[in-house]
Amino acid sequence: MGSALLYEYRRAVTLRTTWIFLLIAFAMGGLTTWAQYYISGADNGVGSYNIGLLLTRVTSIYQLTVFVIASFAALSWGHEYRFGLNRLTLSVFPRRWTVFIAKTVGIIVFSSAAWLTSAIGGTLLLFSVDSKHVVDYSLGVVNSTENIGDGRDPKLVMEHIVAWHWLGRSLAFVVVFSLIVGAVTALTRNLTIALIVPNVMMLFAENVLVLVGNFASAATANVMNQVLPFVNGQRFADWSTGSAQGQTASASVPTMQSMTVYLSWAMLLLIGAGISFQRRDA
Amino acid sequence: MRVVCDRLTKDFGNFRAVSSLSFALNAGEVTGFLGPNGSGKSTTMRLMLGLDTGGGSTTFDGKSLNAYSNPAKIVSAHLDAKCFHPNRTARNHLRMVAAASGVTHKRVDEVIELVGLESVARKRPKGFSLGMGQRLGLASALLSQPQVLMLDEPANGLDPQSIAWLRDFVKDYAADGKVVFVSSHLLSEMELLATHLVVIGRGTLIADESMEQFVSRSTRNEVFARTPAAERLMQALAAEGVTAQAADGGVAVAAASTEQVGAIAFTNGIELHELTARKASLEEAFLELTSDTQEYTMERGH
Numbered sequence: 403m404g405s406a407l408l409y410e411y412r413r414a415v416t417l418r419t420t421w422i423f424l425l426i427a428f429a430m431g432g433l434t435t436w437a438q439y440y441i442s443g444a445d446n447g448v449g450s451y452n453i454g455l456l457l458t459r460v461t462s463i464y465q466l467t468v469f470v471i472a473s474f475a476a477l478s479w480g481h482e483y484r485f486g487l488n489r490l491t492l493s494v495f496p497r498r499w500t501v502f503i504a505k506t507v508g509i510i511v512f513s514s515a516a517w518l519t520s521a522i523g524g525t526l527l528l529f530s531v532d533s534k535h536v537v538d539y540s541l542g543v544v545n546s547t548e549n550i551g552d553g554r555d556p557k558l559v560m561e562h563i564v565a566w567h568w569l570g571r572s573l574a575f576v577v578v579f580s581l582i583v584g585a586v587t588a589l590t591r592n593l594t595i596a597l598i599v600p601n602v603m604m605l606f607a608e609n610v611l612v613l614v615g616n617f618a619s620a621a622t623a624n625v626m627n628q629v630l631p632f633v634n635g636q637r638f639a640d641w642s643t644g645s646a647q648g649q650t651a652s653a654s655v656p657t658m659q660s661m662t663v664y665l666s667w668a669m670l671l672l673i674g675a676g677i678s679f680q681r682r683d684a
Numbered sequence: 685m686r687v688v689c690d691r692l693t694k695d696f697g698n699f700r701a702v703s704s705l706s707f708a709l710n711a712g713e714v715t716g717f718l719g720p721n722g723s724g725k726s727t728t729m730r731l732m733l734g735l736d737t738g739g740g741s742t743t744f745d746g747k748s749l750n751a752y753s754n755p756a757k758i759v760s761a762h763l764d765a766k767c768f769h770p771n772r773t774a775r776n777h778l779r780m781v782a783a784a785s786g787v788t789h790k791r792v793d794e795v796i797e798l799v800g801l802e803s804v805a806r807k808r809p810k811g812f813s814l815g816m817g818q819r820l821g822l823a824s825a826l827l828s829q830p831q832v833l834m835l836d837e838p839a840n841g842l843d844p845q846s847i848a849w850l851r852d853f854v855k856d857y858a859a860d861g862k863v864v865f866v867s868s869h870l871l872s873e874m875e876l877l878a879t880h881l882v883v884i885g886r887g888t889l890i891a892d893e894s895m896e897q898f899v900s901r902s903t904r905n906e907v908f909a910r911t912p913a914a915e916r917l918m919q920a921l922a923a924e925g926v927t928a929q930a931a932d933g934g935v936a937v938a939a940a941s942t943e944q945v946g947a948i949a950f951t952n953g954i955e956l957h958e959l960t961a962r963k964a965s966l967e968e969a970f971l972e973l974t975s976d977t978q979e980y981t982m983e984r985g986h
Contacts, residue, residue, distance in 0.1 A: 417778035684735035
C-alpha cells in the first residue's frame with residue numbers, strides 16, 4: 403500500500419494541473435470571501451463580527467470552489483483511462499483494491515488540502531481588507547469572557563458557540579463531493595460526464611426534482627428532500643440553515659441525518675466504483 | 685523464471701477473441717508473438733498481466749502475479765507507445781513509475797540514458813514522436829529490471845538504428861537469463877530477434893515452437909537446381925515421385941533435400957550448375973501458415 407500511495411502522490415504532484423487547481427481554489431476562496439464581506443459584513447459594522455460569522459464567510463466558499471476541488475478527483479481517475487495509464491498502473495499493481503484505496507486516499511487528502519488552501523485564501527483576504535475588526539473580535543473571544551457572558555473558560559466557550567462545526571462541515575461536504583465525483587469517473591470512465599453530472603445534479607437537477615415533487619404532493623417532495631444526495635449534503639453544510647452562533651446540539655440532529663444520507667450515497671457509489679474497477683478490463 | 689499460460693480465454697460479447705490459449709515462455713529466450721491483425725495478441729498480453737478479465741491463468745514460476753510482494757520486479761510490460769500523460773515530463777513519468785516499483789531516482793536516470801532520452805527527459809512528451817514514445821515506454825518497462833519483459837510492437841516508429849539497438853538490447857536481456865516476450869508485425873526483424881515463436885490466429889494457437897521448426901513447416905522450402913537439361917531433370921524427379929517445376933531458369937523442387945536431388949541427377953547423368961537449398965523466410969512461412977486465420981484482408985492489385 404505504501405508504494406501505491408507514493409505512486410499516487412507522485413502522480414498528483416508531477417502534474418501542473420494539480421497546482422493550478424490549488425491556486426484557483428486559493429483565489430476563489432479569497433474572491434468569494436471578499437464578495438461576501440462587501441455584500442453582508444461591511445454593512446453590519448463592527449458589532450456583527452464574531453467567530454461564527456468569520457468562519458462561515460471563510461468556509462462558505464464550498465459551492466463555488468467545490469467544482470474546482472472535485473475536478474482533481476475526476477482527473478485522478480479520468481487521466482488513467484484517457485491516457486491509458488491504467489494499464490501501466492495495474493501492470494505494476496495487479497492487486498486492484500490497492501490502487502482503488504490509494505486513489506481514494508489521494509482524493510481525500512487533496513480535497514482536504516484544496517479546501518484548506520481555499521479557506522486560507524479567504525481568511526487572508528478577509529484579514530487584508532479588514533484586519534482590525536477581524537483580529538479585534540477574534541482576540542476578544544479568546545481573551546475575554548465578557549463577550550460571551552457565561553464566565554467559562556474561553557476554550558470551552560469556543561466549543562459552546564459551535565462555530566468550529568462549520569469548518570468541519572464545509573470540509574466534509576467538499577471531501578464527500580470529491581469522492582462522489584471520483585466514484586462517478588471510475589464508474590463511467592468519462593471525465594466530462596463525471597465533471598458535469600454531479601455539479602448539474604447539485605446546482606439544478608435536484609432542485610427541479612424537488613420542485614416537481616412539490617407539484618405532485620408535499621409528501622413526495624419530502625421524500626425527495628430526505629433521499630437526494632446533494633440536497634442533503636448542502637443542508638448539512640449550509641451555514642444559512644442555522645446560524646453558527648445560534649446552533650445548538652439538538653438543532654444539529656437533522657443536519658447530521660442529512661450527512662448520513664449524503665455520505666451513504668458517496669459510499670454506495672464508491673463501492674460500485676470499486677467493484678467495477680475490480681471486475682472490468684483495464 | 686518460467687511463464688506458463690494455461691487455457692487463456694477472452695470473450696467480447698459473443699466474439700471469442702482468445703480461445704483456450706496455452707503456451708510457455710522460458711528464461712534465456714526471446715519469444716516472438718505473431719499473429720495477423722485482430723488475432724488476439726494484445727488481448728493475450730493483457731490477460732497474462734491480469735489487465736483484462738477472462739478465463740485461464742498465467743503463472744510466473746508457478747505463482748500468480750498477485751502472490752509476489754513486488755510484481756514489478758517479476759514482470760514489466762510496454763504495451764502502448766502513448767501510455768503517458770502528455771503534460772508530465774518524461775523524467776517525472778518515470779519517477780512516478782519508479783515510486784510504484786520501489787526503484788531509486790538513480791535508476792530512472794540510468795534508463796533515460798539507456799534508451800537515449802537524456803535530451804528530452806525534462807520535456808513534456810506531448811510533442812514526442814512515436815519512436816520517442818516507444819523509448820519512453822521501454823524505459824518505463826525496464827525500470828525495475830524485471831524477470832519477464834513483455835513488449836507489444838516495440839519497434840513501431842523506430843528508425844533503423846534504434847531498431848538495431850532494440851534488437852541487441854533485447855537479445856542481451858534474454859541472454860542474461862530473463863524471459864522476453866515480444867509481439868511484432870515486422871517479420872524480418874522478428875526473424876533476427878526471436879529464437880522461439882508463439883503464433884496465433886483468430887485467438888487460437890497455430891504454433892509454439894522454435895523459429896527453425898516453424899519455418900521448416902513452410903512448403904516454400906525448396907531445392908533449386910540450375911541445369912541445361914531442366915526438362916530431363918523434371919522427368920527424372922517425377923519418376924522418383926518428387927514434385928518439381930521450372931523456375932528462375934532452373935528447377936524448383938519441393939519437399940526434397942539437396943542430397944536427394946543431387947543423387948537423382950547423378951543417376952540420370954544430368955549436368956548440374958547449381959544446387960541450392962532455399963529456405964522460406966519467416967514472412968513466407970507466416971503468411972502461408974496463417975492464411976486461413978486472417979481476420980482482416982486487403983484486395984491485391986489496387
